[in-house]
Amino acid sequence: MKAERVTEILLALGSKIEEEKDFLTELDNVIGDGDHGINMARGFKAVEEKLGTLQTSDIGNLLKTTGMTLVSTVGGASGPLYGTAFMKAGMLMNGKEEMNLDDFLSCLDAAVEGVKTRGKSVQGEKTMLDAMIPALDAMKQAREEGLSAPDVLQKGVDAARTGVEYTKTIIATKGRASYLGERSIGHQDPGATSFTDMLETVCACITP
Amino acid sequence: MVGIVVVSHSARLAEGIAELAGLIAHDCPVAAAGGLEDGSFGTSYERIMNAVESVQNPDGVLIMMDMGSAVMTTEMVLEDLNYDNVRMVDCPVVEGTIAAAAAASGGMSLDEVLREAQLSREIQKF
Numbered sequence: 373m374k375a376e377r378v379t380e381i382l383l384a385l386g387s388k389i390e391e392e393k394d395f396l397t398e399l400d401n402v403i404g405d406g407d408h409g410i411n412m413a414r415g416f417k418a419v420e421e422k423l424g425t426l427q428t429s430d431i432g433n434l435l436k437t438t439g440m441t442l443v444s445t446v447g448g449a450s451g452p453l454y455g456t457a458f459m460k461a462g463m464l465m466n467g468k469e470e471m472n473l474d475d476f477l478s479c480l481d482a483a484v485e486g487v488k489t490r491g492k493s494v495q496g497e498k499t500m501l502d503a504m505i506p507a508l509d510a511m512k513q514a515r516e517e518g519l520s521a522p523d524v525l526q527k528g529v530d531a532a533r534t535g536v537e538y539t540k541t542i543i544a545t546k547g548r549a550s551y552l553g554e555r556s557i558g559h560q561d562p563g564a565t566s567f568t569d570m571l572e573t574v575c576a577c578i579t580p
Numbered sequence: 581m582v583g584i585v586v587v588s589h590s591a592r593l594a595e596g597i598a599e600l601a602g603l604i605a606h607d608c609p610v611a612a613a614g615g616l617e618d619g620s621f622g623t624s625y626e627r628i629m630n631a632v633e634s635v636q637n638p639d640g641v642l643i644m645m646d647m648g649s650a651v652m653t654t655e656m657v658l659e660d661l662n663y664d665n666v667r668m669v670d671c672p673v674v675e676g677t678i679a680a681a682a683a684a685s686g687g688m689s690l691d692e693v694l695r696e697a698q699l700s701r702e703i704q705k706f
Binding site for chain 2 (some may be wrong): 443452
């Protein structure tokens with residue numbers, strides 16, 4: 373796909389986050405500081421404005437702009453985390469005018485590494501990584517099995533949803549939720565949820 | 581003189597700590613980077629960057645943060661600014677700022693000010 377299509381998908385992510393804003397904030401109210409939905413919606417609103425004025429065929433430029441805008445407008449931990457994720461993906465796509473499934477998987481790989489480094493976090497700490505890593509692994513495997521792009525994405529969405537369910541069962545050891553200790557059990561992680569929302573959106577956009 | 585930046589999710593908290601440090605070390609430049617532009621809670625990349633630039637000088641700058649995104653956003657600002665004499669310190673934000681401001685005001689180097697801030701982790705209040 374070309375930059376125009378990537379832009380449409382980035383804007384669709386924003387619409388999805390706007391739809392899910394209240395639910396994400398509600399989740400964050402229980403185990404965090406209750407701003408995840410509001411923060412992400414503010415960030416993606418700014419992304420929409422930025423992309424509206426950006427005339428480029430360079431997909432790397434689109435992703436970097438998205439990342440930098442999130443960093444400077446989200447205001448919570450998801451700003452530097454998702455910001456880093458999109459910026460890492462953008463660096464990988466630097467100068468490229470076409471993006472295929474393998475590029476997408478490489479971007480997500482770079483994004484996961486970026487989030488791990490930025491958050492000094494690993495899988496199993498009740499964070500967005502608990503959805504991102506299983507989704508990436510499932511998609512890589514599906515790709516190796518030769519599945520079509522929509523099917524690969526669907527495998528990723530399924531794994532991300534399972535990851536979100538898994539976050540309900542574990543204690544948060546990173547982020548604001550870690551202050552709650554055992555009381556964080558039973559609640560799903562807002563970051564893992566917003567990642568899954570976004571992956572679902574990408575999947576829906578590329579499924580005919 | 582080493583400059584200090586206080587990064588917090590709350591504008592009032594950051595400003596309050598800077599004020600408090602000013603009482604003890606009135607000549608030390610302490611800049612507050614708290615909250616978001618619209619007045620809500622959070623950490624702002626732009627505010628942190630402006631605060632660092634406002635106290636940046638050849639003696640260096642030390643940055644204190646409350647938690648979470650304050651730390652991560654500050655890291656990103658420093659990666660983009662690329663100064664070699666601006667450092668972050670992991671310490672209690674109130675006690676650390678006051679210790680650092682006193683040390684800076686006494687003419688200590690960036691390394692020494694940073695160490696004073698770190699020592700504030702050990703301060704016993706009673």
